[in-house]
Amino acid sequence: MNQSVGRRISPSVKPPVTKIENEAGGEAEPPPQLPEPEPGLSPDEAEAARREYLLTRFWLSAKGFWGKNGYHLAWPLSVGLAALIVATVGFQYGINVWNRAIFDAIEKHDARAVFHLSGIFFPLAIGSVALGVAQVFVRMTIQRRWRGWLTHAVLTRWLANGRYYQLNLVSGDHTNPEYRIAEDLRVATDSPVDFLAGVTSALLSAATFIVVLWTIGGALTLSLAGSSITIPGFLVIAAVLYAAIASGSIMAIGRSFVQISEDKNQAEAEFRYTLTRVRENGESIALLGGEEEERDGIDKTLGGVLRQWARLAGQHMRTTLVSQGSSLVAPVVPILLCAPKFLEGHMTLGEVMQAASAFTIVQGAFGWLVDHYPGLADWNACARRIASLMMSLDALERAEQGDGVGRIKRGESGGDAMLELNDLSVTLDDGTAVLSETEVVIEPGERLLVAGESGTGKSTLVRAIAGLWPWGGGSVTLHTDRRLFMLPQNSYVPSGSLRRAVAYPGSADSWTVEEIAHALDKVGLNHLKEKIEEEGPWDQTLSGGEKQRLAFARLILHNPDIVVLDEATSALDEKSQDKMMEIATRELPNATIVSVAHRAELEAFHSRKIVLERRKGGAKLVRDVDLIPRKGKRRLLGHLLRQRRAS
Numbered sequence: 001m002n003q004s005v006g007r008r009i010s011p012s013v014k015p016p017v018t019k020i021e022n023e024a025g026g027e028a029e030p031p032p033q034l035p036e037p038e039p040g041l042s043p044d045e046a047e048a049a050r051r052e053y054l055l056t057r058f059w060l061s062a063k064g065f066w067g068k069n070g071y072h073l074a075w076p077l078s079v080g081l082a083a084l085i086v087a088t089v090g091f092q093y094g095i096n097v098w099n100r101a102i103f104d105a106i107e108k109h110d111a112r113a114v115f116h117l118s119g120i121f122f123p124l125a126i127g128s129v130a131l132g133v134a135q136v137f138v139r140m141t142i143q144r145r146w147r148g149w150l151t152h153a154v155l156t157r158w159l160a161n162g163r164y165y166q167l168n169l170v171s172g173d174h175t176n177p178e179y180r181i182a183e184d185l186r187v188a189t190d191s192p193v194d195f196l197a198g199v200t201s202a203l204l205s206a207a208t209f210i211v212v213l214w215t216i217g218g219a220l221t222l223s224l225a226g227s228s229i230t231i232p233g234f235l236v237i238a239a240v241l242y243a244a245i246a247s248g249s250i251m252a253i254g255r256s257f258v259q260i261s262e263d264k265n266q267a268e269a270e271f272r273y274t275l276t277r278v279r280e281n282g283e284s285i286a287l288l289g290g291e292e293e294e295r296d297g298i299d300k301t302l303g304g305v306l307r308q309w310a311r312l313a314g315q316h317m318r319t320t321l322v323s324q325g326s327s328l329v330a331p332v333v334p335i336l337l338c339a340p341k342f343l344e345g346h347m348t349l350g351e352v353m354q355a356a357s358a359f360t361i362v363q364g365a366f367g368w369l370v371d372h373y374p375g376l377a378d379w380n381a382c383a384r385r386i387a388s389l390m391m392s393l394d395a396l397e398r399a400e401q402g403d404g405v406g407r408i409k410r411g412e413s414g415g416d417a418m419l420e421l422n423d424l425s426v427t428l429d430d431g432t433a434v435l436s437e438t439e440v441v442i443e444p445g446e447r448l449l450v451a452g453e454s455g456t457g458k459s460t461l462v463r464a465i466a467g468l469w470p471w472g473g474g475s476v477t478l479h480t481d482r483r484l485f486m487l488p489q490n491s492y493v494p495s496g497s498l499r500r501a502v503a504y505p506g507s508a509d510s511w512t513v514e515e516i517a518h519a520l521d522k523v524g525l526n527h528l529k530e531k532i533e534e535e536g537p538w539d540q541t542l543s544g545g546e547k548q549r550l551a552f553a554r555l556i557l558h559n560p561d562i563v564v565l566d567e568a569t570s571a572l573d574e575k576s577q578d579k580m581m582e583i584a585t586r587e588l589p590n591a592t593i594v595s596v597a598h599r600a601e602l603e604a605f606h607s608r609k610i611v612l613e614r615r616k617g618g619a620k621l622v623r624d625v626d627l628i629p630r631k632g633k634r635r636l637l638g639h640l641l642r643q644r645r646a647s
Contacts, residue, residue: 051384057394058188058387061153065146077142081197084135089204091128096212096357098124104350139197147189154181154386157393162468166396169469170429174392176269181389184265184382191379198368206365209358210236216347216355217338238337239359243366246326253318257374260315262381264308271301282540319374326367334359399429399470406431408464409475417479418444418562418592419465424474425618426457426464433618434460435472440610440621444479447585447593449603449627452612456619458596461612462486462564465594478562485560489567491551493539499532502553511557519553522583524576544571552580556587563588565595574601581605603627 066074098121105113158164158177167174174180217235231237278285278294285294334356341347347355399407406427413420419442426435435457442448450458463469465476466486478484493501500508502516511519517529525546542550548571555563563584569577577599584593585605595606603609611623 054384054387054391055380057390058383061390062146062150062189062192064153065149071145071149074142074145077138077145081135081138081142082200084131084138085197085201086204088128088131088135089201089208091124091131092205092361093208093212094124095121095128096209096354096361099357100348100350100354102350103353104348107349135197139193143190143193146193147186150189151181151185154185154390154393157397158389161396161400161470163393163396165468166470167392170392170395172392172395173388175266176273177389179269179272180385183269184385187379187382188386191375191382195372195376195379198372202365202368205361209361209365210239212358213239213355213362216351216358235334235337235355235359236362238333239362240366242326242330242333243363246322246363246367249322250319253315253322257315257319257377259381260308260311261374261378262384264305264312265378265381265385267301267305267308271298271305274298274301316374323367326363330363331356331360396470406473407470408472410467411475411477413477413479416444417441417477418446418482419479419594420475420477421465422475422477424461424464424472424476426460426469426472427618429471431471435612436615436618436620438474438621440624442592442594444592445590446608447606448595449606449609450594450596450612451598451609452619453614454598456612456614458612459566462566462594462596466564482561483558484562484564485555485558486564486566487548487551487555487568489570491547491568493542493547493550495537495539497533497535498528498538501538502532502550503557504554506558515557516553519556520550522556522587523549523553523580525549525553545573545576548572549576549580552583555584559588559591561591563591563593565593565597567596567598569597569599569602574599577601578605 064070066078098117102114102117102121105117158167158181164177167177213235214233217233219230219232219234274297278298285291335352338347338352338355342349342352401407406425408424408426419440421438421440424435424438424440425433427433438461440448450461452458460469464472466484467476492504494504497508499513499516502519503510513532516532520526520529520532539547548568551568569580572580578601581602582605584591593606595602606627608624608626610621611625612619613622
């Protein structure tokens, strides 16, 4: 546990199902199920089938941008982009015709025509540039809006029902989800727009200028061994053959691009994760003097990144060899092909230059994949990585519906009990038992201590109570409309001001500065009262004990009905621990408290204790005893409880 949880409990017997409508923008439907592999497939073949399905899974959600729940301007922007592409090709054709006219005028030494054509060129150029700028604006607007829409959808699913936490507990290909959401999703939404715009432009250009080549070039007649051979549309055939050779070469050379790009992205994600862990655990590393060991780990992950980049560089070098060679040779080929007809007087200079320009455009259109295959491969890898995260979220959603492994039911208590565990069993996501057959009824205002050896599932039990651990059986029922607040061992301190840190997970403006200062004073953090509005790295500057005191200050402010303490005083000395528990007892006299702790001294602040013991098939509740107040601290608890009952 690494985060305080404050939530209003309004449970139902069956949790609400998050529909794919939230992402895809279509009809509500359950999360898609990965198709079962065909019988007889080898593990490698089954994995290949899973990877092939990943792109389908990505588009199931991504296409919702154009659905009824998608972005309202998605279709107007898309149609506008298509119109701009058509207009751009039209201007491109106009410039191509202008090339023929200007060179014919130069060949004829027609100064008046050259002057006239010079005036025509500038409107053509300005119009072409303006269309290019408009096309960039519309294209990037679609990319930006699509990324924002899909990122919002994935974040909504990731943050719902504690799934961001549950992903750490289940198997699957979803490591480094933050990198996938921030970087992979960006590429996955940028590249398709570039690709579709490029393909559309290439197809229109190819269709337009193939007609130009066919019209200008006509047929080529060759004399071989006393016979003549006529090749109709020889420039078109040459352009297609040239592009086929170049594209075929790039496909053969770059067949490993997708896997290498995916491996590179994974290595980058692991490197960032390693650096993030060093930053987040800087104090512990510094105190232990672990810099050298951490450097070894960082160097190892960096070495992995550099190796993947070396593989990618090799692929880029081979594809560059083809693409650069192709771009250098392409303008020369049509001139050489047209030279015989020009020398024979069957073609004008303008026609030769127009053919050369059209040939280059057609070759570029057909060879578009040559230049963009690396980007397409990178998109493929990124889309698969974000789809893998989506599939893991799908699995969690299906679990919320009760599919597969058993699910702990949550409901409302029908009687006076504040909390009931009915035949509760807790398992891992693969069905492995952690805790079994637990029956507990907790009355309002009761203070329950959960005890047992390490590994008996105490923390897992409180996570199940809080709704963060969904796997198991039986049910957890809570009193209607009660707020539950959890204090974990490692108290989370968000970035920003100290005021925000104390108010978390509520808004910093929910309490006045005076109320926050009063709460800090009660928990022994009065030395921080002057810094309430100060922003800083509080997660790094506060000690472990101060963080736990701060968590109790939150408890005072939020005043919940049910409090779950998971080793919430482990960083405090015995005297400070006693003070925090006394504060909780005094400030929240009507709250129901469930505590997990190893210290025997905490029994003094609880009215009841249950003991878990490790057994075959999962830990079991072996004792449920009332704690009898004795001297000292126990008298304090009894006195406070009697005061509460009297009031």
